[in-house]
Amino acid sequence: MIKLKNIRLLIVNYPGSMQSAIIGLEEMLMLANQLVAKFTAYSQHQSEINSRRKSMLNNFFEVNIIDRDIWLSQSAQKKTTLHAKAHVIVLPPSIEGEYFVNPETSLIQWLVQQHQQGSIICSACAGSFVIAAAGLLNHRAATTHWDLAGMFAKQFPQVKVNSERILINDGDIITAGGLMSWIDLGLELVAQFTQPAIMRQLGKYLIVDTGPREQSYYQSFKPILDHGDKIILRTQHFIQANYQQALPITKLAQQCHLTERTFLRHFVTATGFKPNAYIQRLRIQKACDLLETTVFTFEVISHKVGYEDTSACRKAFVKITGLTPKNFKRRFSRTADR
Template sequence: MIKITILALDNVLASSVMGTMDTFGQTGVTWNFIVGHDEVSYFDINIVTQDGKPVKTRHQAAIYPNGSIQDIESTDLIMISSFSDYKTIETSGKAIEWLREQNKKGTTIAGICAGAYILAETGLLNGKTATTHWGFANDFRKRYPQINLQSEKIITDEGNLLCSGGCNSYIDLSIYLIERYCGQSIALESSKAMLHDIGRNSQKPYTVFQFAKDHADSKIKLIQIWFEENYNQRIDIGVLAKNFGLSRRVLERRFNAATGNTPLLYLQRLRVEIAKNLLEKTSKTFSEIAFFVGYEDTSFFRKIFKKHTKLLPKEYKTKFFRAIEVLPGH
């Protein structure tokens, strides 16, 4: 029996606790029931909090634990829950120290979504890779510059330190760990029983590019706005720089410092975001969309689109487009 401890924190996202428990707990149960085999228990699962008292979600629903972190004498795996408020980082001091102690014992520790912040606070991820929800990436990098954040990934694995991105990635991470502990066959059975697509490895199809304007460079903000209003024009960066009273070299340096992207990459991402929106909400062909956002060469833009989404335009449309049904008389 593999011992699993799920750490529930203040402002907990309930699914990252209860869903994780259910994913591990159904292993050897749901599939076996479906195919007429006897149930097999693979995991001994406990939910703990820092002090053994219930923790509440943002909507005041309570998660009742089996005990406190101090009640755990030994465990093979700790799953750190996700949470909905950065204040949780400040109130999790006891848990952070406990995680350091557990790491010294050789315990595997995994952070779900925002749970990666708690793992980062231990210092154990310094110099290592991590992931978290793509929407938190900029904040995470500012807080923990010594960690190699790979926010495009759904799972990062540093042996006994793992992270996953997005709250629902608790399923991906749990199935990944089921495969580690129980083998590929059991993991496949679990994923089929849960109707889960095993092997998802990228957040890119779900990521929305963040057009960072939380910087103090007013001229770069004006250029960003100019891009957003003129994205479908043929743009010469050298001419653009001159029009804003800068050299090309200075523009590129200041733009990258302010936004984290070169001007050309920023423009590419802007055009891809507009294309994604049109694929999601209209019946336009990709050739029409490519021309609309400023590309005459559809094949070239298709390559750019796949680079930033990990999907071909047709695959993206299949995944995200929903035709709006209009009822008769409306």
């Protein structure tokens, strides 16, 4: 007989949480349970089940949603429910308010306690802020929504944030980026606690891609403009209007009446990028926009955004987006097949 184990998974319904993600993850794991049951029943009827098959995991997910009143309650019964050991805890995305930026101490303390007891702590999108606030991501790699990455890096400089990744599984901590990354997180948990074959079957049933992908495919370059440095802001406006031209640091520094060294220090502090990297990302973003909205060839586009060498533009494009121009257009452009 194949023994099944219940995996106690708690989804934290903090204020502003994306309710469709909470219910969606619960239903995804319910469907995974159905596939596990079918797979187990099939295996038990086979005349020969090798030792490797016997040792593979076939677990059921027991999903519970934890509401705010539970971690704020003084009720002994609710505290017992809260402090019972969980195998997995999930912090979902946020779509309203900024609770995730400053979560309550009681929630933070509970997460730390559960982690110390062996729980795997997971997040999707803004949920990573809550884990970081608990100090559980210090000196570790993590991801979050690409549009929140700048704020995350500023609030938690001790965390190695990588917003290009859509999911980072660091064993006891799993972070996913993007509002819909709860799907990727759910598939990862199914693969980890059951079998990759069940995860792939679940993906086919849901008609979602179970292959590896990156958040860099979807992110857009949005320069930081509210940093308060008026001199650098004027430089950013100048770059925005003249990004097709050659803009060496010497020229930009002279425009600001600063030495190159001083200008570089101010620019990196304000924007998070060195000038050349900033200009490159701006140009590639413009190239993405043209690929999505026009029928220009990439050679034409590369010249329009300021590159003399198409191959250099292509190399930068792949490095930043994770896709070739052809694959990017196929994925995102409505004109790709025209």
